[in-house]
Amino acid sequence: MKKVRVAIIGASGYTGVEAIEILLRHPSAKATYLTALPEECGPVEEIFGQLRGRLDMKIEPLDLEKLADLADAALCCLPHKVSMGFVPKLLDAGLKVIDFSADYRLRDAALYEKYYVPHTDRKNLSHAVYGLPELYRKQIAPARLVANPGCYPTGASLALAPLLKEGLIKLSGIIVNAVTGVSGGGKNPSVIFHFPAMNENLLPYGVGTHRHMPEMEQTASDIAGKPAEILFQPHVGPFDRGILSSVYCDPTASVTSAQLLDLYHSFYRGEPFVQILSRPVALKHIAKSNYCHIYPAAVKGKIVVFSAIDNLVKGASGQAVQNLNLLFGLDETLGLK
Amino acid sequence: MKKVRVAIIGASGYTGVEAIEILLRHPSAKATYLTALPEECGPVEEIFGQLRGRLDMKIEPLDLEKLADLADAALCCLPHKVSMGFVPKLLDAGLKVIDFSADYRLRDAALYEKYYVPHTDRKNLSHAVYGLPELYRKQIAPARLVANPGCYPTGASLALAPLLKEGLIKLSGIIVNAVTGVSGGGKNPSVIFHFPAMNENLLPYGVGTHRHMPEMEQTASDIAGKPAEILFQPHVGPFDRGILSSVYCDPTASVTSAQLLDLYHSFYRGEPFVQILSRPVALKHIAKSNYCHIYPAAVKGKIVVFSAIDNLVKGASGQAVQNLNLLFGLDETLGLK
């Protein structure tokens, strides 16, 4: 069978190399074209020492004609704002596009503009599909443009979905307390993430202002069928990978931990990448994997749900390949197990 | 001036060595007698390599007569249950006692027995004072037995006190999401805290069952003047020291972040070890110090408060020396700045 040919736009960052590594293991897709800003181009193994001997390709400046020739799909790993400048061109070149930025996640352009910048591609925003397969699988398959979810929203939404679907919780006062590994902050060095600053540290940030909050609320509202409000509080901790979300919410009626376990098992039955645990999750168990581990419990009149994902895999490049598989009618788990 | 002579009972653990190091810097107190179980005895510098050349003492099995001769006060660093077997003897020997265990923290013996074991020293429980100086300073000074607070309750109570005192928050639905460093689990090796298991990991635990929950509620209720209910969720993260508490609560009336900052500054004015920040705390800033950093904010209809302490200092041995200073009429900050 002919393999799906994948271009990675913005291949020089952490999500780029993660996508490259996943595609190296993929039996039915392969990276055929890697692009980045001119100053970040070069042989892949020079830029990512861990790929030495494993992939003989170059990262090159984007050439749209070459792109159209070489690829069936694009993983667009650019930052927000930059992304919506490129996505129209990728679509025009005839590719299916999975965009990693926030630019096509919020259906309400006004909401996007409140948290980000003026939206310059409302045309494509109108048909973009939110790429969280466990919750939007049917919409994803026929799409041309998939907005790959944010890392935090992925963990939070999977933790909350069964409760929201069943109407088991109040739609206000939901708290998502999350801790991410430092790779979530990207590859560029900074004062905060300098090793001696971040090592042995733990930092809350974005208090009340993080841009993933409206994204979580959009998904929660979708599932609940009415507006849901979430207080999302991110932290960054001294480890490379993973997001642990500790979610607190108020039940609409009395519920036991056993009932919650039943509900979660039932809701996620057959899902290839969601595992329901009957004891607390451990972040290390999902490192380098596309799995989401979830543990729900009823505690002191509240419902507490813990979810763990790898921010670079299920929270980014793994999920993107899951979407890619859906877009091309492949087994959803290819390259990911 | 004659220095206060301090015995450390259970000196071979992490809180023991932390107390030893603090007393080495103390101008008006010194460690004069160090005891532990026979199998953990020996020259201090053999047991704690970091004390090599700094302290020429032995850790010895406890001898009560020697204790009475050598010490004015005891820091009792034993685990719960064991502690209440020793504390009566320490008091009988004429010493003032600061107990690190949970045995004298809960005034309600029945509540203690629900979370721990049968209480075997109700007599001394009746006069024990809870040793959180910022909130119970007046009671501590004249006490004979001080129950040194738990590490988690110290961080949580200091975060919540101003809100509770002013009646600004509802007394139910308070959430304390906390992450501790691994030293909080003590010195004994375990499967969970084996380096390759804990490194690059983050673990929720004690879901709905942690024993520090009733202790937090006791203090919160004291301050509020009526019963307060707290959902406390601990986690352990891949670093040595520190507890970051992220506290969520519901205001009784609308409040701004600026008003909260004013309140906290005013409540803790003059406190030598509490610092109010107008931006998020960083755990590393309080490592090896007796300080508590607090940042309160009004967010999406909730109040969020972050507090950071070193679990072994303000959460254990530093606070114990603070209490020691109070018990002996010394400047509360001696040895701690």
Next chain:
Amino acid sequence: MKKVRVAIIGASGYTGVEAIEILLRHPSAKATYLTALPEECGPVEEIFGQLRGRLDMKIEPLDLEKLADLADAALCCLPHKVSMGFVPKLLDAGLKVIDFSADYRLRDAALYEKYYVPHTDRKNLSHAVYGLPELYRKQIAPARLVANPGCYPTGASLALAPLLKEGLIKLSGIIVNAVTGVSGGGKNPSVIFHFPAMNENLLPYGVGTHRHMPEMEQTASDIAGKPAEILFQPHVGPFDRGILSSVYCDPTASVTSAQLLDLYHSFYRGEPFVQILSRPVALKHIAKSNYCHIYPAAVKGKIVVFSAIDNLVKGASGQAVQNLNLLFGLDETLGLK
């Protein structure tokens, strides 16, 4: 094609789970039988949380009849001494065996007994083959029993081989200064590897006594064709995986860094898992991979060679699967790229 059926004896440790994960990705071999001591048995996903949802097998106490029925080959991940009690039975059951212990690595039983314990299986020792494919490939293919090399000797031998083969260095005074990650110490908790003890630490150990020294010397002498003497000094550092070897030796004649690079490129031409770098290696680049990165340089009249491997992959389970592939006539890289 029928897959090679692999039993893992001692599957409950770090090398066991690493072998399980590699076999999950192997197109022509699969784990069919997993055994361990009775107290370490149970569903794989209970014992290794990272395998949840990925492998529905149990680790069971060893049953030799079942073994003979279920497996073509055994990876024997037992400690030295224990291993040579089992290996004869595995061979008698008709399996090809790859042994992870030291029991069949030293051809000279007397030397083994000096560093370890009395040898109780000299019969099989006599035909065992040392399983370092880059240096003993031809002997491995037809073997029935392969002694999988130690982690340190793998890194050191690959670093030294070209120099020894060409007679470029003196055969005494060779220094191998190596630092391993903590997983090298195994899964059992200990005082030294307790997180708060090992974190932010770096420890030399086994000064002049480490058991991997004679193993390195055996290989070095094999290649040189006469006795070579190595001073091996191990250290353990605060990270999970990897061994960095910094090797110092005295050239027999003047040599440049460029000449060394040429030699190493030439010596390892075509090797699928050895990469020669023209700048210093980075341990993180070989994490979770079967690659060995090597950088040789001429410095101040000495030759310095750096090699980096993952102690659990190229230093254990990856190399075992490489040997397995050779034993069964498969492409040597299957499951490992």
Next chain:
Amino acid sequence: MKKVRVAIIGASGYTGVEAIEILLRHPSAKATYLTALPEECGPVEEIFGQLRGRLDMKIEPLDLEKLADLADAALCCLPHKVSMGFVPKLLDAGLKVIDFSADYRLRDAALYEKYYVPHTDRKNLSHAVYGLPELYRKQIAPARLVANPGCYPTGASLALAPLLKEGLIKLSGIIVNAVTGVSGGGKNPSVIFHFPAMNENLLPYGVGTHRHMPEMEQTASDIAGKPAEILFQPHVGPFDRGILSSVYCDPTASVTSAQLLDLYHSFYRGEPFVQILSRPVALKHIAKSNYCHIYPAAVKGKIVVFSAIDNLVKGASGQAVQNLNLLFGLDETLGLK
């Protein structure tokens, strides 16, 4: 007694804050003037969160008149080249100066210029004293300008001194294999020391070219009384603080480990900050302390010596205060125990 008034020039970096913290504990000296580049100025507690509430000072741009008024001594924490532009002014202002840079360490200006840049202050170079108190104590006391040693040379020189003094080792072929914590690389963020790059990593660097090599050789030659040659190989590991040096050398005559221990004990008798161990050192035991732990052993015809120091304390600011104490006739250990 009037306290020695200390200016810290370049106070905004890691060695600056370490010096500030040490002076906060010093009974006879205090920081009176803190300077840095204009863009790094501001209240100390804004720049170093760990000093919040502990020091009410500002870091200001340098004003030479103010300096002359406010300080008796200067710790000059500037980088090489920059430093020799300022030191003459500090001396002219009448201060005793302890310089942290390399600018006054190498007595041979030509050697300096080979490794660094053209030397622009040979005048003061001629009377500068190398500030390693254990080896140059007598020269330090009367000096006006002390060149504070490099971190690596401190650990290596203390490890080698007894052997060199007694003529026990050959003066060529000495190998110093050292691993430093990341704080050794300074405070400025970089691609290499970005947390996700450095975490779980270990890197050799500066192969054959590190600038601390000639400094080590100068000291070794001083002690030996004739030219000594050292191959110094630095590495950086995933931890904040400390340098572990593993030193290998060739004895001139047969020697036992017991004899080496005797020699080291005798050589360093009475030294307040050097501890001789009869088992391997542990880096964590000297974290945040001015101690140097040393373990010498005779191994396979070589002598191996391990030394451990904190690169920011004994390797920088602690040693500087030790020198300060000597310059002002104070007890050498003040502020440091």
